[in-house]
Amino acid sequence: MTPVTAHRARPARASRRRFSVTSPPWLFAAPALVVYAVVVLYPAVSGVVYAFTDWSGIGEDMSFVGLAQFRTLLGDEQALGSIVNTLLLTVAIVVVQNAVGLLLALGVHVRLRSRALLRVVFFAPVVVSPVMVAFLWKYLYNPDPSSGLNGLLGVRVDWLGDPSVALWSIAGMVIWQNAGYSMVIFLAGLEGVPPELHEAAKIDGAGTWQRFRFVTWPLLAPALTINLMLSTIGGLKLFDQVFAATNGGPGYATETLSTVLYKQAFVFGKFGYSTAIALVLALFVAAVSLVQVYYLRSREVTA
């Protein structure tokens, strides 16, 4: 590495630094913030207005209806049912995806000869588009007893066609795709656990489980915070996989808030109502994430 010598060779450049090292100047973030404001914030905020109208999505016919759309939501059987589905899916995904991710991370953290390859293999599904994953899994979930997952496992399950199974089938494919992502974050956390702590614990007579429970686990807290938050947000706004695999069916068995709001806007032509649902979803996700971060941060420790 030559950076130090490079700086020494040109002291004039170093003296041009007017900002202190500890507080990074906000000015640097300005270009990104401007782009973010123009591309994300402004459209999002200007879209919120529609939640208080009855706009159909096309034409100029639109009137202000106050909170009527939100009252409709409270009495909408389908939308409320989709909230239950969304919560069930989120809980399943958050718990299983992170458990699997953690196990995979612990597995590929040990000094295996093939661990580099395994890391790539487990991470590979993450880079595939979620819609492609859904189409792939539609083949695996073929109800025919001799093909796909049924053929592999020797069972006869109508994975996507049975209303009591379909939701969990979707959770399964989401977990398959995203467990590698959790793994990578946990792996980064594991790399940060100082080996001398493990050594010390070993000398004190701690077994493998105790070392995990009292050394590794507490130090993984920051990774856990990020993983739980990302998977919760991902679960709550899940759309692509549901849309491609079942489109909310059979019946309404796999309808999530995101698929409902999509249908309201683009299938039923109720843009105003759809925006109201989207607004509720966004506020809900924000609230859950804030509570989660606040709680999880409080239990983080440093080595």
Add this chain to the structure above:
Amino acid sequence: MTDLLHDARVSRGQFLRMMGGLGAAAFATACSTRPQTSTPSGGGQATTELKFIGVSDQKTPMDQLVAAYRQAKPAVRITASYAPTDQVQTSVRTQLGAGNAPDLHVVYPGSGSAMSMSQIAEAGLLADLSAQAWTRTIPEGFRPAFQLDGKTYIYSAGSSVIGAVYNKKAFEQAGVEAPPTTWSEFLSVCDRLKKAGVVPIALGAQTPWVTQLITYALVPSTVYAKDPSFDDKQLAGQASFAQSGWREAMEMYLELQKRGFFNDNPNGTTFEQQTSMVATGKAAMAVQVSAVLPDFRKAASTPDDLSMFPVPGADDAAGVWIPAGVVVGLGAGAKGANVEEAKAFIDFLGKQENINAWAKAIAAIPLVQDAASTIDPAVESFLPFTKDRAVPFMDQRWPNAEVQPVHFAVIQELLAGESTIDEALRKMDEAYQK
């Protein structure tokens, strides 16, 4: 990598200038990709470029007719793009909402979908085509699909029918000589097919739109044969799904399931799987719309084995009616810069030879027929019905876009055994009244 960055002698100023340059370049390219609307061409004439967005089913006929239009009128260039129905619904509606709709775009006949003629025309976004000569030849029974308040807003080349797409070989092997003409014959044919070890009816109910086809095939006989003015009465609030032949049609639908005439797990089976089951002879038939005949033929090793017959929804052969719906069409945006040119193209599509060409490409029955019209041999058995025993697809007269998706969902629930016919019809009536 870090070494390289540190050693590179680029000052902050230089760096910012570079980034600025990149940004400007990107901006310039973005602007230059906008379609050029008036480039001079041969003969000093200005070229008009028209944009069309359609659904995948329209690609074959449009490619053909756009090429023909190029010959007829070289000064107009039409650039077409296609996508599956769901995506088109999303993108075109968004463009319509934002006020930058394409010059020409897909429009669904009637009123029952978010991209339907009535809903877009009501928002004032479709150009009035009533002055064009072809619109005066639209058969009386089809007018509601084309017109709102007496004005025509959509072009469509004809109609397609719903019936049973069947594999002649599978029928022969089971000893079935002729397609059934009454409901009880239909049931006994299914029975014979089942005994011969073939799935009588392939049903791909995981694909939402496939769920509706069996009810659509039966309702003309159980509802409209008895009361041709059912739609008007229902619109006036004097009739409902629950108190009509819809109940009978749903009972017949479920009877087919109860007797084991469908493949296992229809809710987990897709349209593609359904298609291949019939094409390969694993299943004997599928109730489908004639517009997808090309898909079945593509999947079959001997396409000539496939044909169609009307599904008999009544025990009296004279009481059998069929569904014949106007096929998906297109309209011209009312607010574009090239409305007149776009309308001129539609006028061109309205010529008899072009109606014939479009209909032929999708195995449809031409809107108006002349001596040169050809009709796919597979749908010939429907022709005796088209004059006075045919009704448009039910959703084309439904008042909003919600009834159809509710119909999909309740059929899936019924097939899963999670609902009752009462409950299903109640939900459909509720959606109808919204």
